[in-house]
Amino acid sequence: xxxxxxxxxxxxxxxxxxxxxxxxxxxxxxxxxxxxxxxxxxxxxxxxxxxxxxxxxxxxxxxxxxxxxxxxxxxxxxxxxxxxxxxxxxxxxxxxxxxxxxxxxxxxxxxxxxxxxxxxxxxxxxxxxxxxxxxxxxxxxxxxxxxxxxxxxxxxxxxxxxxxxxxxxxxxxxxxxxxxxxxxxxxxxxxxxxxxxxxxxxxxxxxxxxxxxxxxxxxxxxxxxxxxxxxxxxxxxxxxxxxxxxxxxxxxxxxxxxxxxxxxxxxxxxxxxxxxxxxxxxxxxxxxxxxxxxxxxxxxxxxxxxxxxxxxxxxxxxxxxxxxx
Numbered sequence: 001x002x003x004x005x006x007x008x009x010x011x012x013x014x015x016x017x018x019x020x021x022x023x024x025x026x027x028x029x030x031x032x033x034x035x036x037x038x039x040x041x042x043x044x045x046x047x048x049x050x051x052x053x054x055x056x057x058x059x060x061x062x063x064x065x066x067x068x069x070x071x072x073x074x075x076x077x078x079x080x081x082x083x084x085x086x087x088x089x090x091x092x093x094x095x096x097x098x099x100x101x102x103x104x105x106x107x108x109x110x111x112x113x114x115x116x117x118x119x120x121x122x123x124x125x126x127x128x129x130x131x132x133x134x135x136x137x138x139x140x141x142x143x144x145x146x147x148x149x150x151x152x153x154x155x156x157x158x159x160x161x162x163x164x165x166x167x168x169x170x171x172x173x174x175x176x177x178x179x180x181x182x183x184x185x186x187x188x189x190x191x192x193x194x195x196x197x198x199x200x201x202x203x204x205x206x207x208x209x210x211x212x213x214x215x216x217x218x219x220x221x222x223x224x225x226x227x228x229x230x231x232x233x234x235x236x237x238x239x240x241x242x243x244x245x246x247x248x249x250x251x252x253x254x255x256x257x258x259x260x261x262x263x264x265x266x267x268x269x270x271x272x273x274x275x276x277x278x279x280x281x282x283x284x285x286x287x288x289x290x291x292x293x294x295x296x297x298x299x300x301x302x303x304x305x306x307x308x309x310x311x312x313x314x315x316x317x318x319x320x321x322x323x324x325x
Contacts, residue, residue, distance in 0.1 A: 006044065010082050041088055241257075
């Protein structure tokens with residue numbers, strides 16, 4: 001690896017751990033944070049991270065709160081050689097701008113993060129580039145199913161499978177694609193490096209609330225972990241789709257591309273940051289994710305990674321591991 005001093009001091013900011021605002025998100029956040037911190041430390045670097053109380057057992061915790069999280073990032077970034085942030089999609093562009101102004105950002109640019117955060121704009125960019133994505137729908141047709149979600153959202157947050165909807169402008173609706181729920185984890189940059197295809201465990205739970213008129217079926221869509229890697233003869237096709245998506249969106253660093261694999265791969269979401277799958281990937285990939293992220297920023301990535309075995313985790317499992325401070 002060339003182009004940077006060794007060892008480095010690296011700031012990793014994860015929103016749930018750093019703010020304690022949404023306790024239900026802390027297990028996933030702590031799992032991602034611990035995975036990254038341990039990897040950077042294993043290859044000889046120093047790590048610090050904002051924390052509102054959660055300790056991960058690696059690196060140095062920096063006291064932060066919901067009110068001070070952004071200020072801690074800005075202050076500490078000045079004293080670090082590089083940084084990486086994990087935050088809700090709507091907040092990530094501004095946080096990455098602050099990070100990039102004060103140190104070497106190992107993640108996406110603010111502009112790329114903003115393109116991914118806007119689900120409508122992201123879909124339009126992908127379709128213009130000839131990449132398959134579910135059609136955005138303005139009006140419901142009888143007998144069809146649709147996925148509705150906030151235009152700006154994170155993962156499966158407030159996402160529903162419905163048989164109809166009223167277009168209030170508060171969410172976007174897209175056609176529902178039947179197929180396998182997968183994701184591709186990769187490192188985007190001048191030389192994109194696919195890491196793994198992951199199977200996502202998606203649960204559909206019947207739900208009734210005020211977002212739809214009566215007599216309309218509503219199912220909540222919940223992500224509940226993944227299997228890494230997922231062996232499929234269509235891996236090359238999935239990698240090609242994911243690499244094309246991050247290229248046209250201008251992503252950099254670790255990216256998770258959510259795909260429904262039907263007769264063709266449909267890109268349903270692009271996460272311009274580390275995702276929960278990194279927890280499993282780190283357990284089957286021989287290379288260190290921390291070293292790959294630094295190489296992507298300061299050197300040249302290898303042509304491929306070595307993956308041995310498989311690993312499955314659920315959100316309940318992460319809750320048992322990281323649910324208590």
